[in-house]
Amino acid sequence: MTALLEFDAVNAYYGAAHILHGVSLKVDEGERVAVLGRNGVGKTTIVNTLLALATMRGGAIRMRGAALPRVAGHTAAMHGIAVVPQGRKILPNLSIEENLKLGAALRRPGRWDLDAVYALFPVLRERRHTPGTALSGGQQQMLAVGRALMANPDLLILDEPSEGLAPVIVDELAGVLRDLAGTGVAILLIEQHLRLVRDLSERFYVISKGAVSATGVMKDVDQKTLQASIMR
Numbered sequence: 001m002t003a004l005l006e007f008d009a010v011n012a013y014y015g016a017a018h019i020l021h022g023v024s025l026k027v028d029e030g031e032r033v034a035v036l037g038r039n040g041v042g043k044t045t046i047v048n049t050l051l052a053l054a055t056m057r058g059g060a061i062r063m064r065g066a067a068l069p070r071v072a073g074h075t076a077a078m079h080g081i082a083v084v085p086q087g088r089k090i091l092p093n094l095s096i097e098e099n100l101k102l103g104a105a106l107r108r109p110g111r112w113d114l115d116a117v118y119a120l121f122p123v124l125r126e127r128r129h130t131p132g133t134a135l136s137g138g139q140q141q142m143l144a145v146g147r148a149l150m151a152n153p154d155l156l157i158l159d160e161p162s163e164g165l166a167p168v169i170v171d172e173l174a175g176v177l178r179d180l181a182g183t184g185v186a187i188l189l190i191e192q193h194l195r196l197v198r199d200l201s202e203r204f205y206v207i208s209k210g211a212v213s214a215t216g217v218m219k220d221v222d223q224k225t226l227q228a229s230i231m232r
């Protein structure tokens, strides 16, 4: 089967700094995959390479088997990829609804529009005219996910969505992401905490020092082993 997204022996750099060393990973259509690893091992650089924010020298990135032109964040949507960036990047001077509409700027046809996002996150509808930054951390994360969905992506990439959220909010987010996965969108979840990925992701890759150090099927690995391979 041709993967939806494939990294094939990707090497990536910031200037002269060699960050990713031959990273290979794939996400199939509708699949939920986790990329795990400690701070600073190169997880965000995987996204940045896709978005042409890091320089790729060697290797290939393919979408449904075709070389993916490395695309700026806003045009990634045209290729069916939406990114929920680390730190959420909610625009402070815009209302919730304006933030959501921004996600639709280059939208493809599909099920996600304002009404669908508001149905998923009713609190966003209630507060649609307030500035995005007036929301709690968990609500801002919902806004960031909603904004990404407005593009109707085939692949949703979330970079450390649980960062700064209370455990109960992380569990709520996990529920939403599980529901989303049921709609057929593939999810690549970048995390350093297992709480969110354990029962959401089907497969995982562990990154250490810019390379894949372990990979497997989530249900076949126990939590202790997985945690140990992240800390190694």
Ligand SMILES: Nc1ncnc2c1ncn2[C@@H]1O[C@H](COP(=O)(O)OP(=O)(O)OP(=O)(O)O)[C@@H](O)[C@H]1O
Binding pocket: 014, 017, 019, 037, 038, 039, 040, 041, 042, 043, 044, 045, 046, 086, 192
């Ligand atoms: N713009 C940049 N220029 C140079 N080096 C960078 C740049 N951004 C990140 N790095 C370095 O690249 C390495 C990988 O960083 P990256 O952000 O991919 O890690 P990460 O696994 O996502 O960690 P975190 O959880 O802290 O985001 C780190 O050593 C970091 O200091």
